[in-house]
Amino acid sequence: MRILFVHDRFGAMAGAEVNLLVTARELKNRGHSLAILHGPSTGRAEAEWIRVFEKCYSLSSGNSSVAEVIRDFEPDAVYVHKMADLSVLRDLADSAVPVARMVHDHDLYCLRSYKYSPFSRRICTRAAGWHCVFPCGAVLARDRSGGLPFKWMSFTAKRKELRINRKFNRMIVATDYMKQELLRNGFAPERVEIHAPVPPAADDAPPSNFSDRNLLIFAGQVIRGKGVDVLLEALVQVSSKFECVILGEGHHRAHCEQLSQRLGLGSCVRFLGYVPPAAMAEFYGEATLAVVSSVWPEPFGAVGLEAMRFGVPVVAFDAGGIREWLSDGENGFLVPWMDRRTFAQRVDQLLADKALARRLGQNGRRIVRERFAFEDYIDGLEQMFARMVQREQTAVAS
Numbered sequence: 001m002r003i004l005f006v007h008d009r010f011g012a013m014a015g016a017e018v019n020l021l022v023t024a025r026e027l028k029n030r031g032h033s034l035a036i037l038h039g040p041s042t043g044r045a046e047a048e049w050i051r052v053f054e055k056c057y058s059l060s061s062g063n064s065s066v067a068e069v070i071r072d073f074e075p076d077a078v079y080v081h082k083m084a085d086l087s088v089l090r091d092l093a094d095s096a097v098p099v100a101r102m103v104h105d106h107d108l109y110c111l112r113s114y115k116y117s118p119f120s121r122r123i124c125t126r127a128a129g130w131h132c133v134f135p136c137g138a139v140l141a142r143d144r145s146g147g148l149p150f151k152w153m154s155f156t157a158k159r160k161e162l163r164i165n166r167k168f169n170r171m172i173v174a175t176d177y178m179k180q181e182l183l184r185n186g187f188a189p190e191r192v193e194i195h196a197p198v199p200p201a202a203d204d205a206p207p208s209n210f211s212d213r214n215l216l217i218f219a220g221q222v223i224r225g226k227g228v229d230v231l232l233e234a235l236v237q238v239s240s241k242f243e244c245v246i247l248g249e250g251h252h253r254a255h256c257e258q259l260s261q262r263l264g265l266g267s268c269v270r271f272l273g274y275v276p277p278a279a280m281a282e283f284y285g286e287a288t289l290a291v292v293s294s295v296w297p298e299p300f301g302a303v304g305l306e307a308m309r310f311g312v313p314v315v316a317f318d319a320g321g322i323r324e325w326l327s328d329g330e331n332g333f334l335v336p337w338m339d340r341r342t343f344a345q346r347v348d349q350l351l352a353d354k355a356l357a358r359r360l361g362q363n364g365r366r367i368v369r370e371r372f373a374f375e376d377y378i379d380g381l382e383q384m385f386a387r388m389v390q391r392e393q394t395a396v397a398s
Helices: 015-029 046-052 066-073 086-094 155-165 176-184 228-235 253-262 277-284 302-309 340-352 354-371 374-397
Strands: 002-007 033-038 055-058 077-080 099-102 140-142 150-152 170-173 192-194 215-219 243-247 269-273 287-292 314-317 332-335
Touching: 002 015, 002 066, 015 033, 015 046, 015 374, 033 066, 055 066, 066 086, 077 086, 077 374, 086 155, 099 374, 170 176, 170 374, 176 192, 215 228, 215 277, 215 302, 228 253, 228 340, 243 277, 253 269, 277 287, 277 302, 287 302, 287 340, 287 354, 302 314, 302 354, 314 340, 332 340, 340 354
Parallel strands: 002 033, 002 077, 033 055, 077 099, 099 170, 170 192, 215 243, 215 287, 243 269, 287 314, 314 332
Antiparallel strands: 140 150
C-alpha cells in the first residue's frame, strides 16, 4: 500500500512526532511505501525521517501542492496528523484518495488547544461554539513565538476546519473520551475509530527493584496543563520520606522550581530537564511509583503506560482519557481531579507498603502486554487503511 503522511512540521518535536515516526517506520518495515507532505522543519533528527519516507514534499517551499503531490506519489490512502492549513485540508478532502486523520490532542475543536480554563482551570465539557468567543475569550491566546504577547484565534476558521475534517473517511483517536469529544462536535460515529497510539517497547524491560530511595517519577512537559505546580502542593502533604524527579522541559518550569523552594521541597524534588529514553529506563528501574498530575483532560496519557511497562504503579488525577488505562486499586490509584490531599495519601500509601506497590505494578505490566501492544496497534491501522481503500475501489467500480 502507498500511504501519504501529512503533518505540520518535519523532524522531532513532541509526542505527535514520536508517534508519527514510529508508526511510519513499522509500516515501512511491513512493506508499505510511504511519503510525507510536511510544514517547516524542526531541525531535530531529520535524518531519521528522511530514511523512513521514500519521498518528502515540503509545503514551506511553496513548490508542493496537494494535487501535485498526489499526482506524483499516487497514494492509495492519506494519513493526516497535525494540520490546520485550511487550503491543504480542503484539497485533501476534495481529492479522490481516502483520508484518515489522527487526532492527537484538542487542537481540532478547542481554540485554546487544552480544553480547560486558564483562569479557573476547570475542564470544558462543551462543543466548540460561540461561548468560545464569550465568555471564554479563547479567540485571544498567548503567543509564545517571541513577538506580541497575544495572538488572535479565528473562531470562523475553526468552524471551517471542523466542517472539512468531518468529510474525512476516518478520524482516529486514542480513547473513548476523545471519541465522545468528536461526537459532541458533530462527527459521524461510524467514521471515528479508537487506535491507542502506544509506542514500541522491549518485552524484556526489567521491572523496578522498588529501592529504598522511595523514588517518584514525573515525566512529561513542564507546562501548566500538566499540573506540576499542583503535584508540588500535593507532595508537601506527603509524610513519608521520598525523592521526586521531574523529567522534562517547558515554559512552566521556572515557576515550578520557585514554588518547590517556597514549599520547602528543594531537598527532595529535582528538576532534571529532558532525559533521553535510555536514561529514563534507569530511573524507572528504581522507582516506587509514577505520578501523572495532569489537570487538563489528557487525550490519552501514554506516559503512564511507559511506567507500567517497568512494573511501576501510577497515581494520577482523573482527567480525560487516563481512566481508560488506569483502574483505581488495580494498577495504581485514580484520584479525583485536583484533590491534592487524596493524591498525597495515595502516594504515602504506596511508599509505606512496597508489597502493594509491587502488586499494582505487576498488574500494570500485565495490562500493558494484554491491552496495549504496539503490534496490535499497527495491525489495527493496517486493517483500517485496507477497509478504506477497498470501500473507495468498490464505490468507483459501482
